[in-house]
Amino acid sequence: MTGEWGDLITNDRGLRDRPSIAAIGERRTVHPPPAPPSGMVRNDRDAAIVALIDRDIERAANTYTRAAHATVAGLENEGENRDLLGADARWAGHALSYLLLSAACYRVGGAPDRGTARCQEGIALAGDLRDAVLTDPFDRACCVEFVADFEAVGGLDSADTGGGADGGEDAAPGGSEGGEGNGNGNASGDDYDRAIAAYEAVSNGSTDPMSWATSPMAEAARRGSQQIARNTPHAFAWDDLHGSNPDSIAYLTHRSRCKRSQLPLSIEHATDEGYVHPPRGTTEHNNATWRCPNCGHSEVNRIAGEVICLDCSVRMERA
Numbered sequence: 334m335t336g337e338w339g340d341l342i343t344n345d346r347g348l349r350d351r352p353s354i355a356a357i358g359e360r361r362t363v364h365p366p367p368a369p370p371s372g373m374v375r376n377d378r379d380a381a382i383v384a385l386i387d388r389d390i391e392r393a394a395n396t397y398t399r400a401a402h403a404t405v406a407g408l409e410n411e412g413e414n415r416d417l418l419g420a421d422a423r424w425a426g427h428a429l430s431y432l433l434l435s436a437a438c439y440r441v442g443g444a445p446d447r448g449t450a451r452c453q454e455g456i457a458l459a460g461d462l463r464d465a466v467l468t469d470p471f472d473r474a475c476c477v478e479f480v481a482d483f484e485a486v487g488g489l490d491s492a493d494t495g496g497g498a499d500g501g502e503d504a505a506p507g508g509s510e511g512g513e514g515n516g517n518g519n520a521s522g523d524d525y526d527r528a529i530a531a532y533e534a535v536s537n538g539s540t541d542p543m544s545w546a547t548s549p550m551a552e553a554a555r556r557g558s559q560q561i562a563r564n565t566p567h568a569f570a571w572d573d574l575h576g577s578n579p580d581s582i583a584y585l586t587h588r589s590r591c592k593r594s595q596l597p598l599s600i601e602h603a604t605d606e607g608y609v610h611p612p613r614g615t616t617e618h619n620n621a622t623w624r625c626p627n628c629g630h631s632e633v634n635r636i637a638g639e640v641i642c643l644d645c646s647v648r649m650e651r652a
């Protein structure tokens with residue numbers, strides 16, 4: 334506990350985290366920390382990933398919650414130095430994504446009520462972004478996709494959350510009937526139907542589905558779900574999510590169909606396993622320098638400054 338940066342990243346439990354307010358108060362002079370050496374935790378998103386690698390699901394859930402709020406606040410991650418409740422709202426999907434991951438971790442960690450709370454929070458934020466902040470019609474439709482994701486991950490019925498009623502009716506701008514859904518009153522499936530209808534309603538042939546699929550809102554709505562499904566039998570890749578025709582609106586509506594079939598099973602599997610895997614970072618196949626102490630393979634995943642097994646998410650050892 335002697336180094337300037339060491340004070341900042343080590344607390345009394347030995348966890349890499351932010352200093353407590355009390356710890357800050359004890360410092361006689363506060364200088365900005367030097368840039369951390371590569372590999373050190375820089376933000377709550379990375380800290381949440383480290384918590385997952387540490388197999389501390391509750392800490393991961395709490396830290397993903399902080400990451401979501403700090404992102405909305407413009408303090409870190411994709412929100413850093415951006416106005417996510419204003420001109421830069423297209424990046425706010427990443428805050429939703431961190432809430433989704435937080436909810437998944439709470440549920441997997443045996444705290445489903447806290448997971449429900451995060452899902453309700455995410456549904457409320459998605460509704461606000463759609464109704465009052467976002468202007469791009471596809472971004473607004475994406476908020477409906479997020480509502481369905483929260484209901485799938487939370488195992489919620491739209492009747493419990495209000496997500497079905499509020500999440501889709503006004504999703505399509507211009508007063509179209511796109512948000513009507515199928516009206517069958519089912520749970521999450523119904524809200525994915527609403528998302529499909531919302532995308533179809535704003536498709537007028539003038540927007541390139543591929544371009545939007547790589548935009549910030551779409552990326553955010555892909556990442557969290559994909560991480561929850563990762564390394565489960567229900568994992569899905571880019572092409573699984575979007576289908577094969579980037580010139581068609583089906584490229585976007587397929588997202589909801591894929592998620593409806595994969596995400597509920599993914600969260601069930603993760604809950605049975607008691608684990609949510611970290612995301613895929615920079616990967617190397619058959620790197621003989623590293624060996625997984627669990628499975629013995631040399632498949633490397635570099636993420637959040639850690640070197641972990643691509644398959645087990647266990648820290649690798651030097652061979």
Ligand SMILES: [Zn+2]
Nearest residue numbers: 625628642645
């Ligand atoms: Zn392994």
